[in-house]
Amino acid sequence: MEKILQVKDLQVSFSTYGGEVKAVRGVSFDLHKGETLAIVGESGCGKSVTSQSIMRLIPDPPGRITYGEILFNNMDLIKLKEPELRKIRGAKISMIFQDPMTALNPTLTIGEQIMEGIMEHEKITRAEAKKAAVEMLQLVGIPSPEARLKQYPHQFSGGMRQRIVIAMALVCSPDVLIADEPTTALDVTIQAQILELFRDIQKKTGVSIILITHDLGVVAQVADRVAVMYAGKIVEIGSRREIFYRPQHPYTMGLLQSVPRLDIEKAELVPIPGTPPDLFSPPIGCAFAARCKYSMEVCERVYPVQSSLSNNHHVDCWLQDERAKKLVSTFV
Amino acid sequence: MNTYFIKRFIAMIITLWLIITGTFFLMHSVPGSPFNEERTTNEAIQKNLEAYYHLDEPLLVQYGNYLTALLHLDLGPSIKKSSQTVNEMLGRGFPVSFELGFYTLILAVISGITLGIIAALRHNGVIDYLSMSIAVLGISIPNFVMATFLIEQLAVNFPIFPVATWTSPKHMVLPTLALATGPMAIIARLTRTSMLEVLTQDYIRTAKAKGLSPVKIVFKHALRNALLPVVTVLGSLAASILTGTFVIEKIFAIPGMGKYFVDSINNRDFPVIMGTTVFYSAILILMLFLVDLAYGVLDPRIKLHKKEAK
Numbered sequence: 001m002e003k004i005l006q007v008k009d010l011q012v013s014f015s016t017y018g019g020e021v022k023a024v025r026g027v028s029f030d031l032h033k034g035e036t037l038a039i040v041g042e043s044g045c046g047k048s049v050t051s052q053s054i055m056r057l058i059p060d061p062p063g064r065i066t067y068g069e070i071l072f073n074n075m076d077l078i079k080l081k082e083p084e085l086r087k088i089r090g091a092k093i094s095m096i097f098q099d100p101m102t103a104l105n106p107t108l109t110i111g112e113q114i115m116e117g118i119m120e121h122e123k124i125t126r127a128e129a130k131k132a133a134v135e136m137l138q139l140v141g142i143p144s145p146e147a148r149l150k151q152y153p154h155q156f157s158g159g160m161r162q163r164i165v166i167a168m169a170l171v172c173s174p175d176v177l178i179a180d181e182p183t184t185a186l187d188v189t190i191q192a193q194i195l196e197l198f199r200d201i202q203k204k205t206g207v208s209i210i211l212i213t214h215d216l217g218v219v220a221q222v223a224d225r226v227a228v229m230y231a232g233k234i235v236e237i238g239s240r241r242e243i244f245y246r247p248q249h250p251y252t253m254g255l256l257q258s259v260p261r262l263d264i265e266k267a268e269l270v271p272i273p274g275t276p277p278d279l280f281s282p283p284i285g286c287a288f289a290a291r292c293k294y295s296m297e298v299c300e301r302v303y304p305v306q307s308s309l310s311n312n313h314h315v316d317c318w319l320q321d322e323r324a325k326k327l328v329s330t331f332v
Numbered sequence: 333m334n335t336y337f338i339k340r341f342i343a344m345i346i347t348l349w350l351i352i353t354g355t356f357f358l359m360h361s362v363p364g365s366p367f368n369e370e371r372t373t374n375e376a377i378q379k380n381l382e383a384y385y386h387l388d389e390p391l392l393v394q395y396g397n398y399l400t401a402l403l404h405l406d407l408g409p410s411i412k413k414s415s416q417t418v419n420e421m422l423g424r425g426f427p428v429s430f431e432l433g434f435y436t437l438i439l440a441v442i443s444g445i446t447l448g449i450i451a452a453l454r455h456n457g458v459i460d461y462l463s464m465s466i467a468v469l470g471i472s473i474p475n476f477v478m479a480t481f482l483i484e485q486l487a488v489n490f491p492i493f494p495v496a497t498w499t500s501p502k503h504m505v506l507p508t509l510a511l512a513t514g515p516m517a518i519i520a521r522l523t524r525t526s527m528l529e530v531l532t533q534d535y536i537r538t539a540k541a542k543g544l545s546p547v548k549i550v551f552k553h554a555l556r557n558a559l560l561p562v563v564t565v566l567g568s569l570a571a572s573i574l575t576g577t578f579v580i581e582k583i584f585a586i587p588g589m590g591k592y593f594v595d596s597i598n599n600r601d602f603p604v605i606m607g608t609t610v611f612y613s614a615i616l617i618l619m620l621f622l623v624d625l626a627y628g629v630l631d632p633r634i635k636l637h638k639k640e641a642k
Binding site: 090094117121169 | 534535539540544545552553631632
């Protein structure tokens, strides 16, 4: 499959009063055309920072991309200057943010907010932009779009606002859509509708989606592939099937065990003990070692080499080494 | 919407009436009268004078008379300057004060907002510190010091502008500058603070993610949201600037309204005290009303006619 976006060894740091926080410590992944890649992980694991780095939206200062490449159409986004970046933002790569309540400007009509994006990137008249906006609102399922264009964000419900944010992101038909926790601020019924909308739009437009979430339920519904992040690194990446049915990294297993399931009787929720490491001074070895019940001596000293279980299932874990004891998976 | 205006108008009238009543009785409770000066006046003459100005009548009657006259927009005669009515004094003084105040406001608003925006965009940079130091100076230096400084530098040492009076556009430069520094500094600081807050909002990030240029982000998305607190102070600021400032008008020998304020109190010139107060209050109330209208324009979430539904 064609790779539309490649992230190679991305490293991002934030300078704070307490010192330098290494929020992202070498993340690599590819995004294929037309697929949905989910990046999952707990709060503070660097998933949002990764996504905002792709758009170069990390507030600088304090944030800084210290190393790595982000290849898009043979361009390294990290090396681009602001004016060139602006041509990509919103036009080729779009972003949807977590909270639709605050992501829209309260003092501008939603029509204006949708239209300004397309008018920035394409040479079209206002009337054409308006037509595009109406079509976009129809696509995301907002009834009587003509009339609603003139309304302000506060006149919409949360779910409707997220639809508008999605319309705004898609109006220039971008190649890549980055959705940073798009359903976290919504209640579950609306959440299901929005996820449905994502699948629908992908079918219609063929856009590639990076979905940032901590909700494995969301991942199960829409993702083609899943990347699991922990403490600023991707520890396991694979197809949705592989990750859900054959998780290899103890952290992935832990995540799956901490989610309630309906298909297993008497399945107790197993929390992952401990807390994530301090990213002021990240561990030299595997960051999860301190919380891992299979942890070995080597885990704390050396970061594991990546093992590939198949073409598209990779994991950073010493348990994959042939010298390690074979783990009898307790996970079904 | 119409009912809102009617309700608002009634509220404004009531406010004004309260101010008139308060001022009237406070003024009369202060010891002294327009006629007791150091030189002793003949008792009979004083009686006659008091009778002439109806000061011998019971206070409530005087109050009633004043209100009736006011309904006919008659502010009464000046006691000290017996040939003039208060209406004439205000009619002469206010246009001058208004002209000075108007230029001052324009200068203060434009330069204040510009300084504030620049400071916010260069947050913690040299320009930020520089413009905020200027702002602190502007707030802390009293305008009479500023005025004398400007006169010394720009009229005496380098005779570019005239020292005083209010006759040609050239004469207007120094008083306007002197009067504008304070309000400008206040507006600059407010704009900066509120701009900094708005720039961290999620919708600014959304605007960036759309690929908009920094100019569009600042002027279209940030500024309008950042202006609300500025508009709030602008109401009372405008009222006080437009109705004249005693000190600046005195220093530059400008025939404005400001001096009547102060003189009338020293002289116990009752009608003038009342007249200037009523006039100032009316302007202030009007400005606050305009501020409320401006809110509705700036922020669509504030709907004026929604209030009546409650």
